[in-house]
Amino acid sequence: MAEGRVVRTVVSVSDRMLSGRQLAALLTPPAEGRFGYRELARAVRETLLDGRVALRMRLPAERELAMALGVSRTTVTSAYDLLRESGYAHSRQGAGTWTSLPEGQTPIGPAAFQGDSGSVVDLALAAPEAPADVMALALSEAAAELPRYAAAQGYHPYGIPELRAAVADRYTARGLPTRPEQILVTTGAQQALALALALLGGPGDRVLAESPSYTNALDAMRGQRLRITPVPVTENGWDSGLIDAALRQTAPRLAYLIPDFHNPTGRLMPDEQRREVARAARATGTWLVVDETLSDIALDVPAPSPFAASAGPGTGEQIISVGSLSKSCWGGLRVGWVRASSRVVTELARVRITHDLAGSVLDQLVAVALMGRIDPLLPGRAAELRRRREALVTALARHLPEWHWALPPGGLCLWIDLGRPIASQLAARALRHGVRVEGGARFGVDPGTHEHRLRIPYALPAEVYETAAERLAAALEGAPARISDPGLPDWVA
Numbered sequence: 431m432a433e434g435r436v437v438r439t440v441v442s443v444s445d446r447m448l449s450g451r452q453l454a455a456l457l458t459p460p461a462e463g464r465f466g467y468r469e470l471a472r473a474v475r476e477t478l479l480d481g482r483v484a485l486r487m488r489l490p491a492e493r494e495l496a497m498a499l500g501v502s503r504t505t506v507t508s509a510y511d512l513l514r515e516s517g518y519a520h521s522r523q524g525a526g527t528w529t530s531l532p533e534g535q536t537p538i539g540p541a542a543f544q545g546d547s548g549s550v551v552d553l554a555l556a557a558p559e560a561p562a563d564v565m566a567l568a569l570s571e572a573a574a575e576l577p578r579y580a581a582a583q584g585y586h587p588y589g590i591p592e593l594r595a596a597v598a599d600r601y602t603a604r605g606l607p608t609r610p611e612q613i614l615v616t617t618g619a620q621q622a623l624a625l626a627l628a629l630l631g632g633p634g635d636r637v638l639a640e641s642p643s644y645t646n647a648l649d650a651m652r653g654q655r656l657r658i659t660p661v662p663v664t665e666n667g668w669d670s671g672l673i674d675a676a677l678r679q680t681a682p683r684l685a686y687l688i689p690d691f692h693n694p695t696g697r698l699m700p701d702e703q704r705r706e707v708a709r710a711a712r713a714t715g716t717w718l719v720v721d722e723t724l725s726d727i728a729l730d731v732p733a734p735s736p737f738a739a740s741a742g743p744g745t746g747e748q749i750i751s752v753g754s755l756s757k758s759c760w761g762g763l764r765v766g767w768v769r770a771s772s773r774v775v776t777e778l779a780r781v782r783i784t785h786d787l788a789g790s791v792l793d794q795l796v797a798v799a800l801m802g803r804i805d806p807l808l809p810g811r812a813a814e815l816r817r818r819r820e821a822l823v824t825a826l827a828r829h830l831p832e833w834h835w836a837l838p839p840g841g842l843c844l845w846i847d848l849g850r851p852i853a854s855q856l857a858a859r860a861l862r863h864g865v866r867v868e869g870g871a872r873f874g875v876d877p878g879t880h881e882h883r884l885r886i887p888y889a890l891p892a893e894v895y896e897t898a899a900e901r902l903a904a905a906l907e908g909a910p911a912r913i914s915d916p917g918l919p920d921w922v923a
Contacts, residue, residue: 636656
C-alpha cells in the first residue's frame with residue numbers, strides 16, 4: 431500500500447542483538463553503585479521479566495558489556511553463567527548468548543471460578559459503566575431517528591453518514607482535519623484493529639508491538655500468525671532509540687502503538703517522541719496502527735491531540751487511527767472506528783464485508799447522540815475516575831504496602847510492581863479468594879515476561895476496592911510456600 435515499500439523482513443529473530451551500551455542503559459544498578467556478578471545477573475533477569483529486553487535477543491559479548499559497565503570481564507562471564515544455569519539465557523559455542531526463560535514459565539489465562547460468580551470482585555475489565563442519564567437521552571433520540579433508517583435495507587458497511595460525519599468533526603475539533611470519507615465505523619475498536627491487521631499483514635509478516643500491551647490486540651496478531659517484535663514500555667515510557675533500532679533491524683510491515691494513557695502502564699507519549707516514531711516508521715515503510723481508545727480518559731493532564739496531528743508533515747498517509755466509545759461512554763455499545771486515508775478506508779471496508787456486512791444502525795444512532803454530548807460528559811467522568819483511583823490506591827497502600835506503582839496521568843489502570851515474579855500464581859489464588867485479576871504475563875509479547883506485575887483497573891465503584899485489597903492480601907499471605915520467587919541458583923563461581 432505504501433509507496434517505496436522496503437523489504438518486509440531483513441533479519442531473522444536470532445540476529446536481533448543488543449550492544450553493550452544499550453544493555454547497560456537498561457540495567458538498574460545496585461545500591462552500592464557497582465555491579466558484582468550476582469547483581470548483574472539479577473539486573474539482566476529483571477529487564478527480561480519486565481519486557482525491557484525481549485526473548486531470543488542476543489546479549490552483548492562479554493568484553494563489550496564489561497567495558498560498557500566498567501567491570502571486569504570475569505564479572506560478566508560469571509553473570510552469564512548464572513543466567514544460563516537458571517534458564518534465563520542459553521549459548522551456542524562460538525555463536526553468542528541469547529535471552530530465554532526457564533522451562534515451564536508461561537503466562538496463564540483467566541482461571542474458571544467455581545461457585546457464585548456474583549461474589550467475585552472482577553478487576554480484569556478496564557471499562558466503566560454507562561452514564562445512565564446521558565444514555566437514556568441518547569436512546570430516546572435514536573428511537574426518534576430509527577424510522578427514517580428503517581424504511582431502507584439497513585446495511586451501511588462504512589457506517590451511517592451521520593456517525594461518520596460526527597467522528598470526523600471530532601477529529602477536526604481536536605486538531606486533525608478529517609473528512610467523513612476518512613472514517614470507517616466498526617463494531618468496536620477490536621474489529622477496527624482486526625481489519626487493519628488483515629489488510630496490512632499476512633502470515634509470517636513482522637509487526638512491532640509494545641511490551642506490555644493490550645492483551646486482546648496481541649492475541650489478534652497471533653491469530654493472524656504475525657511475528658511480533660516487542661519494544662518495551664516502562665514506567666518511564668518509551669525509548670525512541672530502541673523503537674528506531676527495532677524498525678531498522680526488522681522493517682516490520684506494521685506497528686501497533688497505544689500512545690495515549692497506554693494500556694496497561696498508563697504512560698502518555700510526548701509530542702516530540704511521536705514525531706520521532708512517525709519519522710522512523712516512514713523511513714522503513716512501516717504502517718502505524720495507533721490505538722486511541724483511551725485518549726479521552728485524561729485525569730491529570732489535558733487530553734492529547736490525535737497522534738496523526740502531532741506526527742509531522744509527510745507521515746499521515748501511513749497512520750491508521752483506531753478509536754471507540756467503549757471507555758469514554760460504554761463498552762456495551764460496541765461502536766468503534768478507523769480514521770485513515772479514504773483509499774485505506776475503502777480497502778478496509780472491502781475486508782470488513784467478508785466477515786461482517788455492517789454494524790447495528792440502532793447502536794450507531796445512539797452513538798451519534800452521544801458524540802454530541804461527549805465533551806460535557808467527560809469532566810464528570812474524569813472526576814469520578816479520579817475518586818475511584820484514589821480509593822484503589824488508598825486500599826492497596828493499607829493492605830499491601832510492599833507493592834509499588836507509578837500514578838498514571840490518565841487511562842483506567844494501575845500497573846502494579848509486586849517486587850517478585852509471582853503474578854500468575856497470585857492471580858490463580860486470588861480467584862479462589864473472590865477476586866479476579868490479571869497477571870502481567872497476559873500483557874507481555876513473550877511468554878513469562880512481566881511476571882512481577884499486576885494490572886488493576888479503577889473502573890469499578892470506589893467502595894469495592896477495600897474488599898478487593900483485603901482479599902488480595904489474604905491470597906498473598908495464604909500460601910507462602912507456593913508463591914515463591916524462583917530467583918537465581920544459590921552458588922558461587
